[in-house]
């Protein structure tokens with residue numbers, strides 16, 4: 141196993157670094173480096189810049205308009221973007237539904253949907269979870285009844301991230317209630333502007349509108365929007381979840397935020413405290429260990445071996461690390477981080493100085509990150525899956 145990058149890979153990294161330096165808008169990277177609120181315009185602006193270069197689907201094969209990079213090149217691209225302060229690409233289109241459409245969708249679906257995802261123009265949402273169907277996802281109840289060439293959809297999805305901006309939503313729907321739960325699910329693409337679709341906000345612990353409830357009331361969906369075969373949706377859903385969990389680990393963001401933690405600790409004077417430095421060192425060791433795990437996966441892929449099945453492990457460790465750095469930032473800032481000031485998330489509110497104004501967004505950031513051990517499949521459930529895989 142060789143974990144070092146070759147000279148060609150290093151040259152590739154340098155090329156990407158230069159491109160990102162030339163193209164990433166400064167106002168956006170400022171917000172990312174200071175954990176400020178990113179609005180729809182920020183996210184879509186960056187998506188379109190990537191799309192113009194053919195990199196919004198950076199993991200896509202050439203055949204579907206992607207750059208055709210190998211696993212190492214994809215990793216280097218992600219790392220360079222994260223370290224430069226690029227926003228995390230909203231994954232629902234390019235990282236989640238696109239691979240499903242490529243693997244299981246019809247040629248018409250590929251031609252219709254992939255270009256809009258690549259260009260960053262069409263915003264996708266994920267309609268998996270329902271009230272009562274989160275960890276037990278196979279119990280989804282949203283019904284899709286076929287009448288002629290149309291499915292009539294009724295039910296409710298929940299926790300739909302950024303669904304308030306959604307143009308399209310990919311949904312798990314029940315098409316057969318008479319068989320075991322997994323065998324009666326289908327994967328449907330639904331235009332969110334269809335009559336009968338209602339999106340209602342859920343306000344999170346940090347006061348932000350990031351998630352939603354989505355209601356379907358006799359929504360008519362053309363049967364041609366069914367992906368693959370009817371009642372085979374569970375297979376496609378699981379294929380998508382592996383992409384989601386690997387993406388959530390986001391070790392590169394961890395590296396960037398570690399540097400931010402060090403900056404805050406130095407500015408606030410606690411970096412001199414050996415006990416606090418111990419905490420930072422422990423976090424750094426865990427981030428390096430997570431990175432090694434990612435590099436092992438890449439090395440296995442590079443040498444043509446079957447990729448290690450570690451999506452669940454990456455999700456658990458990555459999300460725990462994300463929560464730890466937000467906790468340490470709060471500790472580093474001490475009383476300055478305690479007030480919960482929503483306006484502090486706005487760019488320009490706080491300036492770059494140390495102290496109260498600088499630390500004001502930290503509480504929001506801390507509250508927001510409680511989500512990471514829940515979404516994408518809770519960590520408790522991931523532990524069950526890992527235990528089953530390892531212990532049988």
Ligand SMILES: Cc1cc2nc3c(=O)[nH]c(=O)nc-3n(C[C@H](O)[C@H](O)[C@H](O)COP(=O)(O)OP(=O)(O)OC[C@H]3O[C@@H](n4cnc5c(N)ncnc54)[C@H](O)[C@@H]3O)c2cc1C
Nearest residue numbers: 266267268269274275299300301511514515516517518520
């Ligand atoms: C911020 C945020 C964004 C999200 N975005 C989306 C989205 O865009 N689209 C989407 O479809 N979903 C989304 N989700 C939903 C997410 O996938 C679910 O919240 C998650 O799968 C957990 O399901 P649940 O909330 O129903 O909790 P439950 O399944 O009710 O679990 C409650 C608790 O019980 C534990 N538990 C449940 N079963 C077991 C078990 N078998 N063994 C041990 N412990 C167990 C869980 O770990 C958890 O602590 C989002 C969630 C959040 C918080």
